[in-house]
Amino acid sequence: MSKRAIDPTRVEEQRVKRMQLLLNLNRLFAILIFLSGFGLVISLIDSSVWNFKLFWWGLKFIIFLFELIFLLAGYGIALMFGYSDPDAVALMMSIHNAIFGGNGTILGLNIEDLIINPMQIPAQENIVNSIYAFSIITSIVFAFIAGMGFIRECNPGLSAISFFALNIVLGLASLNGKLLIDTNFNSGNIIQMIFSKLVITAFLLYLFLELSFQANYIYSVISPNIHRHRRISSNIKRIKEFKLTTVTPQKLKEPTSSIQHSDVLVKGKEETPSRPAIVAAFSKIRGLVGRKLFRINTGEDWDKLNNRLKTYYMHLEKNDPFIAVSLSASAYTPSITRLILIITTGTIFRLAALAIFSWLALNPLPVLRVLHMPASIVDSIEAQQPEMILLILIPLALLFLLVGLLVHYIQKRLAIRLARYQEGLIIRPVSTTSVKTEKQLQLKKKPSKSRSS
Amino acid sequence: MLSIGLALEGLKPIFDIVYLITQQPSLYNISDIIVLYFLLIGILMVIGTTFGYPIFRIQANTEGIQIERVLDKRKCFAGEYIHVRIIIHNRGPSAIDHLEIYDAYPETMDLVLGENYLYTRISARGKAEFSYILRTPVRGLYKIGPTKVIIHDRLGFYEEEKIKHNFDEILIYPSYEDIKKLKVLGAKRQLGRMFGIHKTKLKGTGMEFWGIRDYYPEDAFRYIDWKAYSRTLKLKIREFETEKNVRVMILLDTSQSMGQGLIRNTKLEFSIRAVVLLAHMAQERKDLLGLATYTNRIKTYVKSGQGASHFNKILEDLAYAMPQGPSSLSKAVEDLIMRTRNRGLLFIISDLEGKRKDILDGVRKASAAGFDVVIISPFGPFFEIQNKLLGPTEKALGEAIAEEYFEIRNRLSKDIQRYRAGIISVGPDDFLVSVINEYIEAKRRGVGLV
Numbered sequence: 001m002s003k004r005a006i007d008p009t010r011v012e013e014q015r016v017k018r019m020q021l022l023l024n025l026n027r028l029f030a031i032l033i034f035l036s037g038f039g040l041v042i043s044l045i046d047s048s049v050w051n052f053k054l055f056w057w058g059l060k061f062i063i064f065l066f067e068l069i070f071l072l073a074g075y076g077i078a079l080m081f082g083y084s085d086p087d088a089v090a091l092m093m094s095i096h097n098a099i100f101g102g103n104g105t106i107l108g109l110n111i112e113d114l115i116i117n118p119m120q121i122p123a124q125e126n127i128v129n130s131i132y133a134f135s136i137i138t139s140i141v142f143a144f145i146a147g148m149g150f151i152r153e154c155n156p157g158l159s160a161i162s163f164f165a166l167n168i169v170l171g172l173a174s175l176n177g178k179l180l181i182d183t184n185f186n187s188g189n190i191i192q193m194i195f196s197k198l199v200i201t202a203f204l205l206y207l208f209l210e211l212s213f214q215a216n217y218i219y220s221v222i223s224p225n226i227h228r229h230r231r232i233s234s235n236i237k238r239i240k241e242f243k244l245t246t247v248t249p250q251k252l253k254e255p256t257s258s259i260q261h262s263d264v265l266v267k268g269k270e271e272t273p274s275r276p277a278i279v280a281a282f283s284k285i286r287g288l289v290g291r292k293l294f295r296i297n298t299g300e301d302w303d304k305l306n307n308r309l310k311t312y313y314m315h316l317e318k319n320d321p322f323i324a325v326s327l328s329a330s331a332y333t334p335s336i337t338r339l340i341l342i343i344t345t346g347t348i349f350r351l352a353a354l355a356i357f358s359w360l361a362l363n364p365l366p367v368l369r370v371l372h373m374p375a376s377i378v379d380s381i382e383a384q385q386p387e388m389i390l391l392i393l394i395p396l397a398l399l400f401l402l403v404g405l406l407v408h409y410i411q412k413r414l415a416i417r418l419a420r421y422q423e424g425l426i427i428r429p430v431s432t433t434s435v436k437t438e439k440q441l442q443l444k445k446k447p448s449k450s451r452s453s
Numbered sequence: 454m455l456s457i458g459l460a461l462e463g464l465k466p467i468f469d470i471v472y473l474i475t476q477q478p479s480l481y482n483i484s485d486i487i488v489l490y491f492l493l494i495g496i497l498m499v500i501g502t503t504f505g506y507p508i509f510r511i512q513a514n515t516e517g518i519q520i521e522r523v524l525d526k527r528k529c530f531a532g533e534y535i536h537v538r539i540i541i542h543n544r545g546p547s548a549i550d551h552l553e554i555y556d557a558y559p560e561t562m563d564l565v566l567g568e569n570y571l572y573t574r575i576s577a578r579g580k581a582e583f584s585y586i587l588r589t590p591v592r593g594l595y596k597i598g599p600t601k602v603i604i605h606d607r608l609g610f611y612e613e614e615k616i617k618h619n620f621d622e623i624l625i626y627p628s629y630e631d632i633k634k635l636k637v638l639g640a641k642r643q644l645g646r647m648f649g650i651h652k653t654k655l656k657g658t659g660m661e662f663w664g665i666r667d668y669y670p671e672d673a674f675r676y677i678d679w680k681a682y683s684r685t686l687k688l689k690i691r692e693f694e695t696e697k698n699v700r701v702m703i704l705l706d707t708s709q710s711m712g713q714g715l716i717r718n719t720k721l722e723f724s725i726r727a728v729v730l731l732a733h734m735a736q737e738r739k740d741l742l743g744l745a746t747y748t749n750r751i752k753t754y755v756k757s758g759q760g761a762s763h764f765n766k767i768l769e770d771l772a773y774a775m776p777q778g779p780s781s782l783s784k785a786v787e788d789l790i791m792r793t794r795n796r797g798l799l800f801i802i803s804d805l806e807g808k809r810k811d812i813l814d815g816v817r818k819a820s821a822a823g824f825d826v827v828i829i830s831p832f833g834p835f836f837e838i839q840n841k842l843l844g845p846t847e848k849a850l851g852e853a854i855a856e857e858y859f860e861i862r863n864r865l866s867k868d869i870q871r872y873r874a875g876i877i878s879v880g881p882d883d884f885l886v887s888v889i890n891e892y893i894e895a896k897r898r899g900v901g902l903v
Contacts, residue, residue: 156609167494174487181486198486202493210501213608220609221551224572235566305588309565312534312586316525326538327567329583334574342550346607350504357500358493386492393496397503404506408513415516 015330016229022336023222030154030215034147034162037208041166042140044201046178049136054126058134061127064107068118071096075115089115132176139169150212154219159212166205203351210350214343221334232328239313242306357396364392502610509606515615517545520600522556522621531592531628534565538584539600543575550574551605552581559595561717563588591717592627592725592772596620626768627729631885635730663692699896700741700757700797702824703728704782704789705774707746710806712776714836714881721776723831723881724802727888731800732767734892735759743793744770747785748778754792780807782815789819796823797902798895800888805830805876809865816872825900826874827891834858835880 071092078088093104093111104111109120143165150158173179181197316323325331360367368378368391382388521540529535539556543549555570567585575581589595598620604613665681668688681689705728711721728744735742736759743757744767753770755763782803799819805812805828819826834855866876879887 167491170490171487174490179487181490198490199493202490202497206494206497206501210608216609217551217607221572221574228568232567239566305565308532309534309586309588313566316536316586323536323584326582326584327586329568329571329573329581331582338576339574342548343607350501353504354497354500357504358496361496361500362493386488389492389496393499397499400500400503400506404510407507407510411510411514411516418516 016226018336019222019226019330022218022339023226026154026215026218026222027151030151030212033208033211033215034151034159037163037166037205038144038147040201040204041143041169044170044180045136045173046180049133049173049176049178051133054130054133055137057127057130058132060107061131062134067096067100067106068114071111071115072118129176132172132178136169136172136176136178139165139172143169154212154216154223156213156216159209159216163205163209163212166208170201203355206354207351211347214347218339218343221339225328225330229328229330233324236313236324236327239306239310242310361389361393361396364388367392505606505608505610509611509613512547512549512606513604513611513613514545514547514549515602515604515613517543518549518552518602518604518615518617519544520554520556520602520617520619522597522600522619524597524621524623527622528624528626529589530626531589532630533589535587535589535623536584537569537587537597539571539582541571541575541581543577543579546577548574548576548579549604550607551609553601553603553605554581554583555601555603556585556597557599557601558587558597561591561593562595563590589623589625591722592625593775594773595623595625597623624769624772626772627725629729631726631730632733635733665689665691698738698740699900699902700743700795701731701735701800701892701895702743702745702757702789702793702797703731703800703802704785705744705746705771706748706780706782706801706803707752707774707776707778708748708780708807709777710780710804710833711831713804713833718836718881719776720804720831720833720836721774723836723884724829725771725774727802727829727885728771729768730885731888731892732764734889736761736764738896740896741797742767745785745789745792746770746774747780747782747788749781750784751788751792754789756793757795757797781811782807783811783818784815786815786818786822790822797825798892798900799824799826800891801826801828802888803828803830804833805862805865806833809868812865813868813872816869816874820872820874825895826872827895828869828874828876829884829888829891830862830876830878831884832859832862832878832880835878 074092074095075088078091079085083091089112092115096111097104106114114120143162146158146162146165149155150162170179181201313323320326322331365378365383365388368383377383519542521542523538523540525536525538537556537558539554541552541554551572552575553570553572558564558569565586565588568583569585571581571583573581587597598618600617600619602615602617605611665678666689668677668690672690676690676692678689678691681687705724707721711724712719714720714722732742732744734740739759741757741759742763744753744755746752753773755766755770780803782801782805801816801819803812816826816828834851837851862878866878869876875891877887877891
């Protein structure tokens with residue numbers, strides 16, 4: 001099929017529609033990832049945490065702390081400025097009442113007493129639980145907002161914030177004894193480890209982070225191309241539809257009427273104006289004609305530029321019907337099926353590898369035994385401590401980096417060698433076989449020479 | 454059998470590892486579950502970020518990326534458009550998941566359609582392509598490039614950046630816009646609107662027909678129009694246009710100071726526009742026009758001549774002109790005198806921001822050598838004060854400087870006139886008009902006749 005038989009704009013439109021579909025699917029995928037991670041965290045926390053009354057008390061306590069710090073700082077400054085003790089207290093009380101209002105108390109505590117003896121806690125029930133509830137709910141709201149931001153623009157930074165906020169929620173819930181994860185965990189058996197609730201939670205939350213990065217990848221590869229296509233297509237359309245407006249004869253007459261004396265245009269050698277003003281005036285008068293005819297580019301004549309661009313574009317399109325596709329670069333956006341395939345396989349591979357390496361890092365002893373480490377290390381008490389994880393984790397991480405650097409080095413060396421070879425600095429050595437064949441040929445020729453001679 | 458046995462023996466350590474992995478007893482006495490949880494999260498994050506590095510390194514083979522740039526033209530006039538097509542080839546063995554390509558173009562050019570970058574995935578041995586259209590408002594020799602290649606991993610943890618130093622040169626000739634305007638005006642022949650700018654017809658002994666008139670006894674017989682006589686039975690004389698060709702040499706200052714002014718409307722840019730217009734007018738009128746650009750010596754020299762190829766040569770020299778180096782009119786004139794045998798009208802287009810003695814010396818030498826010297830001098834403050842970005846205080850300061858500057862210029866003008874040379878201080882508004890008027894006036898007066 002010839003190129004002209006295909007309608008380039010139609011092909012392009014179809015491709016962009018597919019891209020848009022993938023982008024929407026990606027967004028849906030991001031929503032699912034986020035909601036699953038979010039739901040999982042909420043399900044792992046005891047429902048007693050979700051108490052608005054506790055949250056409110058927690059908030060009040062935070063405000064109380066803020067007010068207390070304000071009072072103490074102000075009190076200190078007042079003393080520094082030479083106020084006496086009762087005066088400083090009275091001053092701070094009046095300032096506090098002016099800013100925060102109230103009747104000289106905070107959460108039932110007298111301000112005067114509070115300044116003198118700040119180590120007082122408001123007489124209120126479940127103050128610790130309230131602080132936890134406040135922190136957990138605030139973190140979860142924060143995680144939710146960041147998650148929504150992530151869904152909107154697939155920003156991996158926001159998904160990372162959401163991830164860390166959810167982990168903070170889990171940590172706080174654990175400290176408050178509200179975490180509902182089974183403590184029966186045996187890290188020694190990989191099967192048990194994978195199916196334990198703790199690992200599933202950790203993996204799922206990590207999966208949320210990882211998949212959000214994958215979603216961002218799709219977004220960053222597809223989205224700019226869609227925007228670009230829209231922008232450039234509309235520009236091309238506008239250029240094609242552009243029509244140069246003709247100037248009315250009245251407009252043309254205006255400059256001619258203002259110029260009456262032709263002698264001001266022709267200035268000979270004798271021109272020696274005495275003052276700058278005269279020069280400026282002459283320059284201005286002469287400029288009246290020049291400005292109209294040879295317009296200075298202080299403001300571009302956009303109509304003319306557009307008209308020229310239109311002519312140029314039409315000429316390009318005549319030679320290459322696919323110029324619009326080339327300009328919008330929509331022909332080279334990645335294939336949707338391939339993207340889905342590489343992301344799916346890539347994620348599965350990564351997760352499997354992560355599971356194995358995590359297990360190895362969590363269980364350094366098998367590796368130490370394989371490496372024939374002395375019994376003094378393997379059977380030591382330190383080997384039973386979590387710090388021992390670092391013994392495998394750090395070399396493992398460094399190994400990956402080292403392998404990567406090695407690959408980079410080899411690639412660089414190969415590239416240099418290839419470049420030198422192409423420049424002719426490296427000459428391929430003559431193989432022994434070719435030398436042999438030449439010698440053989442000479443040997444074969446010799447008898448014939450002798451015969452002829 | 455022995456070999457199978459040996460092979461199995463070799464595999465034994467692997468079996469041992471698998472056994473160890475699957476049958477390990479509990480290792481830690483971690484009472485707090487959350488510690489283990491965060492430990493696991495930490496391990497996942499450390500391994501998750503480092504594990505992809507070798508894979509990324511295998512993919513991120515920037516040497517395998519080859520950039521091909523195709524331009525639809527390499528020479529054009531200022532104000533025209535250039536289509537730049539970028540073709541990216543991945544010669545490497547593996548696909549690149551996230552590739553960013555940025556193609557640099559000169560700041561003075563405008564990107565009018567398309568984008569100069571691309572985000573894409575490129576398969577092994579695959580290619581990608583994008584293009585953009587640039588507008589070239591300012592003349593000169595420009596380079597398009599280099600191209601920046603950035604490879605990211607899918608998760609955005611790593612990136613590899615490489616700048617491919619592949620450049621393509623574009624020569625932008627000075628704008629043809631003024632000439633077009635002149636042509637339009639010439640076609641309309643609107644007398645009085647721009648007196649002298651179009652071709653002036655003078656009756657004389659040229660080749661172009663002027664008109665018919667009655668015969669007078671002193672007229673030469675060879676001009677009698679016998680056809681008209683047969684029609685009217687009266688002797689008629691054919692009259693022709695006169696052809697006065699002048700020799701014009703332009704000495705254009707391309708020193709550093711000529712680059713001052715608004716970015717796209719520097720003194721040099723205006724000077725070049727004026728030269729182009731003058732060259733075109735000279736070509737139309739079959740006058741001989743030469744061009745020499747100078748700084749502290751003659752940089753380029755095109756001897757007086759005419760014709761399309763000569764005009765193109767002048768355009769090319771103007772396209773290459775860059776404002777750089779100090780100015781020495783005296784040395785330039787010396788050099789010019791050595792190069793030219795025939796004298797004529799000499800236009801010196803310079804902002805005269807060199808040494809006073811040197812300028813006067815230059816003018817004196819040119820006049821003494823037999824040139825009819827006209828100095829068209831772009832007056833610096835006129836080009837700089839008009840900048841709209843300047844505030845009222847800066848403008849007031851500028852005007853004060855301009856006034857002082859003008860006094861200096863005035864004294865210089867008086868001294869220059871002693872050498873029978875004219876000096877015209879011009880601003881952006883009257884630059885082109887002044888040059889044209891001087892040329893027309895010189896023709897009218899018969900200065901520099903060939």
